Amino acid sequence: MRVATWSLWLLAACGAPADPLPAEPEPPAHTRIDLPSLAACGSCHLRQYEEWAQSLHHGAWTNDNVRAATRNFEREECRCCHSPMPVLPHSLVERPPFRDFNHDDGVHCLSCHGLADGVAATRDIPDAPCRPRADARLQQAELCQPCHEPTHQAFAEYRLSAAFADGVRCADCHMPEREDGSGRSHGPHGGLNAAFVRKALRWSCAIADGELVVTLRNKTGHKFPGEIPSRSFVLQVELPGREPIRELLRRPHKGEDRADNRLLPDEERVLRFPLGDGVAAADVLVRFLFLPLPMTPIEQAFVLGEWRGDG
Amino acid sequence: MKRRLALFSMRLFAALAVLLAAPGPSPRDLEVAVPPGSPTAWARWLPALTPARGPLFPTTPARVPKGGTVVAAPKLPLDPRLGGAGVLRITTADVVGHLTWVNGPKEPTGPLTGAGGRAIPAISGASQWLGIAAFLRLMLHRQQVSEAEIIAHLVEIGEPSLWAATAAGGEAGIEGAARQVRLRVEKRRGGSAVPVGATPRETMLLRFCGEELGAAHPFDPEAAFGRRLFVLAAEMEPLLIRWLLTDAEPFLVRNATAALARYRTPTAQAALVMAAATTTDDVVLMRALAALEPGCDAGPILKRLSANTDAVETAALIAALGRIGASVALPEIVGRARRALREDPDLLMTALVALCRIPVPLDDKQVTDFAATVRRAARGNRDRFEVAHGAREAPDFPDPGSLRAETLEQLAACLRVRLGTVATATGELHELLGESRSVRAGAAYENRPISVFWPAAQIPVVETLPRMADDGQRVLRALVEDDRSDPVLRVAALAQLPPSVRGPMAETLLTAVAAAPIELRLAAVQVLDFDGAAGLVERGKRLLGLDAPRPAGASAQDRQLLMSVVQALDRRSAWQAADLLPWLPMLRAVAAAPDPARHRAWLLAAGEALVASVADGLKGKELATRVAELVDRVIAERVDPRFSAASRKATIEYVEGLLAAVRKARGNAAYHQVVARAIADYFVPDPGVSVLSSMHEFTAFVPLEEAILTALGRTREPEAVAALRELLADKTLPVRAHVCLAAAMTGDLSLLQPLARLLLDDDGFVRLCAHEALRQLTRRDVQCDWLYGTVAERGAAAQEWFKILAKVRR
Known part of the structure; x- marks a missing residue:
């Protein structure tokens, strides 16, 4: 339901015409979270809009995987983060209130930048149409916590990481500075971006003493795979004459009898696979596969890398 | 004399949904719901096109002559294909994350040849999910289903089951069943003959028939099998029988069986009985058996059963004999059931369901004694009938060990009531119904009026309730009216009520737009049509009038309801041209297959035009009208299932919102371009990382426009x-x-x-x-x-x- 920020009414006195109250002016677009982000902010911030439009923040309500996983948002606890009201006026610890209108916009510009009485930015710009005010919270990692901690628990993991200890914030990786110095990118720098995910994992392979030794190192400030609960990482080892060996790293589903074997933040893990007799190094193929969404078929996994024994 | 509940056959059935629409089952972490009734009946619920009864062009006058006629059209038995929403019921959205085998076989299956040397049609996502659902039930709820019947169900579906059977081949607990399915479906003993006609016309039509048989899988919910084949109605029936009898490619013979199954005429039934009695192809056998109706000749089927030692065939034969009410089969079924009591809980369950359907002579002591024996055995040792299975995965709500015993006791109670000779039987069933006050943990539907009954016993108990006088009627009414009960059960209950009761209920359901599930509204049309209720004409016309302003916005389910109404009133010659003409513009909007590229192209153009108009001053009501036209076209062309009549208002608001800043940004060409693109992206987004295609609502083909044209012509x-x-x-x-x-x-x-x-x-x-x-x-x-x-x-x-x-x- 559309929520108007203003209502217009007329009063008429009995028996004699009275002057109507002047109509209240429409509120400026930049305060209207009931408008799509494109209209509220995009006319001035076109570049940021176009970046954001490609991200899962924009698709938070309409993405097919999300809709299937939440059963078209019958799971109510998911709604408030996938169509959130502004977080800054509310709390950086609790989930934001649910925005029960304009759902299709997902995480609206004002969900992060909205204040009770204006717009937040990293600095004061009094002569800009939306007159943004500097708000230090916008540059803190905690800004992401209200939505990315409940269910997804990314923030709790982050607190255990070297990144947290070193003061590296979420935005430092996920909203990198643009090369032209014009600010931070609002685009899809996360699990849906194969190139980005490749940076998350460092790996190496070697064959020694009849074993394949695979070393994985998590370069992120949270578990890998991280964030969306059912993201999976599959290490696939193909040896001749055998079914491929698949090592699955994933958070366990509810009730599933397996451990959460994802890489911890900064963890380096060594996996060993005996080759068996007669297997030459050249016959060994290792693939590093990432499934960004729960229902991604294996054939469409991101290939983070491949290694052949013959180098 | 008990009134036989018989309804005209449905022409088409509701669209399938992997995830049921509200108020369906809640999402679970790993669960699948088991539909009511026998797995051998599940395929009957799938969307399916059926031929018109009689010749294409009737040779008798369209209108009843003055004075009427004394000959009434024969009424066919109730066809339980009253909706497809219950067939899948996989309540775990990310099941592929739990079970990797549901991603499919590691190696591709096939290609299988079978259609004149050509490869058979591809196995669609919908068909893949059908197979997955059946295997999931076997894996997660072994106590609720018979393995033999699940295999029979999958074999009936045919080649599409091979996908899931191959994928499931390594999964503990179901690998045996998967192997069985592959064995039975893959074995191909057939020739390559092509029937030749006695005349050039017949040869042409036989060839056409063969091509249509090879063009689609009969149980693929989205494939519209028979779309052209059934148009020629009765003329095709003998040609299909020719294909059935010819030593042709197995795929074509199998599909001829499935096609004949939809005719429901005496000649088709006779051909199917003969096929069931003599075929060596398991797919033909299962399809023929599943299609048999009461009144067909049970003798050959019984003969096959008597000589049979195969567990799957036996189960399918017994289920079929039960469905056709073959009293002549009683001794054989009871004999098998007695042996099954000692060694085969699955077959025992199948046999009890069959016995609940077969009219039993009042003085038949053997059935009475047997029912008492089962009751004693089930009550005496609750864990005795637990079926061993090796599945490693457990569902959110595992089956209790006593489930099978409880089911058998429930079936025995139904049987004893139906026998009519057991004085305490009605009381026992009352007792069970009385326990149905609380909802079972993990139940897919609450089914409060009969919540204590397990799926295999749910249909038999609904069919038994009419024998319990007022109390039984009370429960049936409660079931129909309970919106938290399974739509399949609600439909079955409606059909069991007497016309004086179900008529008013059906009239209300027909015009209840949002309240009742589509299956119930479709059943309402059937009931009113069968009962000859006058209210159908008025309410049916009102229904068509309600939707006329935006006919193309209707979902496949709504279209099916409308089509049922159109056809029912057509049979009564109740239409005037003026009723149907407003629908004709819809004919031009009938879409070809979804084409994202085409949609995107016109959406971009439309978006650019809108933006330009808004920049030039278009606003207010005129803008609203233009936006509404765009959205209506999106809905009419079925661009995306997300956009429908239900979401129309919100969609219009969103698009208007996208345009809100265009006027202010007049002169900003870059912004205008982005807005135009945003409009197109909103409706046809970049797919990005794709989802398993089948995690959407399946859209069955509904020939609504064709039905309207036919009705229009007949006016x-x-x-x-x-x-x-x-x-x-x-x-x-x-x-x-x-x-x-x-x-x-x-x-x-x-x-x-x-x-x-x-x-x-x-x-x-x-x-x-x-x-x-x-x-x-x-x-x-x-x-x-x-x-x-x-x-x-x-x-x-x-x-x-x-x-x-x-x-x-x-």
Whole structure:
């Protein structure tokens, strides 16, 4: 339901015409979270809009995987983060209130930048149409916590990481500075971006003493795979004459009898696979596969890398 | 005499949904719901096209002559294919994350040949999920289902089951069943003969029949199997029997069985009985058995059962004999059931369900004793009948060990009530019903009135309730009215109520737009049609009138409801042309297969035009109208299932919102371009990382437009003739073939010339229908292979027609 920020009414006195109250002016677009982000902010911030439009923040309500996983948002606890009201006026610890209108916009510009009485930015710009005010919270990692901690628990993991200890914030990786110095990118720098995910994992392979030794190192400030609960990482080892060996790293589903074997933040893990007799190094193929969404078929996994024994 | 509950067959069934619409089951972490009834009946719930009964062009007057007739059309038994929403019921959205095998076979299966040397059609996502659902039930709820019946169900589905069977081959607990399915479906003992007709026409139609049989999988919910085949109705039936009897490619013979199953005529039933009795192809056997109706000859089926030692075949044979009510099979079934009591809980369950359906003579002591024995055994040791299985995965709500014993006790209670000789039986069933106060943990539907009954016993208990007088009726009514009960059960309950009770309920359901599930509303049409209720005409017309302003916005389910109404009133000759003409603009919007690229192209153009208009000052009501037109077109062309009549208002608001800053940003060309693109992206987004295609609602093909055309033709009114003349001139209409047939139904000779022009259409089926229409109108014929003949041959034949028509007096 559309929520108007203003209502217009007329009063008429009995028996004699009275002057109507002047109509209240429409509120400026930049305060209207009931408008799509494109209209509220995009006319001035076109570049940021176009970046954001490609991200899962924009698709938070309409993405097919999300809709299937939440059963078209019958799971109510998911709604408030996938169509959130502004977080800054509310709390950086609790989930934001649910925005029960304009759902299709997902995480609206004002969900992060909205204040009770204006717009937040990293600095004061009094002569800009939306007159943004500097708000230090916008540059803190905690800004992401209200939505990315409940269910997804990314923030709790982050607190255990070297990144947290070193003061590296979420935005430092996920909203990198643009090369032209014009600010931070609002685009899809996360699990849906194969190139980005490749940076998350460092790996190496070697064959020694009849074993394949695979070393994985998590370069992120949270578990890998991280964030969306059912993201999976599959290490696939193909040896001749055998079914491929698949090592699955994933958070366990509810009730599933397996451990959460994802890489911890900064963890380096060594996996060993005996080759068996007669297997030459050249016959060994290792693939590093990432499934960004729960229902991604294996054939469409991101290939983070491949290694052949013959180098 | 007990009134037999019999309803006309449905023409089409609801669309399937992987995830049920509210108020369906809640999402679970790993769960699948088990539908009511026997797995051997599950395939009957899938969307399926069926042929019209009787010849394509009736030879008796469309309207009942003054004074009426004394001959009533024979009423067919209730066809339980009343909706597809219950078939899958996988309540775990990310099941592929739990079980990697549901991603599919590691190696591709096939290609299997079987259609004249060509590969069989691809196995769709919908079919893949059908197979997955059945295996999931076996894996997660082994106590609730019979393994033999699950295998029979999958074999009935045929080649599409191979996908899931191959994928599940390594999963503990179901690997045996998967192997069985592969063995039974893959074995191919068949030839490659092609039946030849006695006349050129028959040869043409036999070839056409063969091509249509090879074009789709009969149980694929989205494949529209028989879309063209069944148009020619009764004329195709003997040709299908020819295909069934020919030593042809197994895939075609199997599909001929499935096609004949939809005819429900005595000759089709006789052919299916013969096939079931003699075939060595398991798919043919299962399809034939599943199609048998009460009244067919049970003798050959019983003979096959008597000599049978195969567990899956035995289960399917017994289930079929039960469904057809074959009293002659009682001794054999009871004998098998007694042995099963000691060694086979699955077969025991199948046999009890069958016994609940077969009329038992009042003095039949063996059935009475057997029912008492089962009751004693089930009550005596609750864990005795627990079926061992090796599944490693457990569902959110595992089956208790006593489940099978409870099911058997429930079935025995139903049987004892139906026997009528057990004084305490009704009381026992009352007791069980009395326990149905609380909802079972993890139940897919609450089914409060009968919540204590397990799925295998749910349909038998609904069918038994009429024998419990007022108390039984009370429970049936409660079930129909309980919106937290399974739609399948609610439909079954509605059919069991007497006409005086179910009529008013059905009338209310028919026009209850949002409240009732689609299955119930479809059943309401059937009930009112069968009972000859006058209210159907008025309410049916009102329903059509309600949707007329935005007909194309209707979902597949709504379309099916409308189509049922159109056909029911057509059978009563209740339509006037004025009722149907408002729907004709929809014919032009009938979409071809979804085409994202095409949609995106026109959406971009439309978006650019809108943006330009807004920049020039378009606003207010005019803007709202333009946006509404765009959204209506998106809905009409079924661009994305997310956009429908239900979401129309919100969609319009969003698009208006996207345009809100355009006027202010007049002169900002870059911004305007982005807005136009955003409008297109909103409706046809970049797919990005794709989802398993089948995690959407399946959209069955619903020939609503075709039904409207047929009904329009049968009105024979001048307005209908005028409208059809205009439609015949439109060579781009996808439904040209049906326009030809509708034209013939008018009987109006002024349509001859427009029809004749379609003899030269590019589409062979359109040419054939144009020819059939001309035959019907003129009683003349020009022999030609309209489907496969050369251009020269067809051209010459068309010239002959033109000469004939020149001489026809109007």
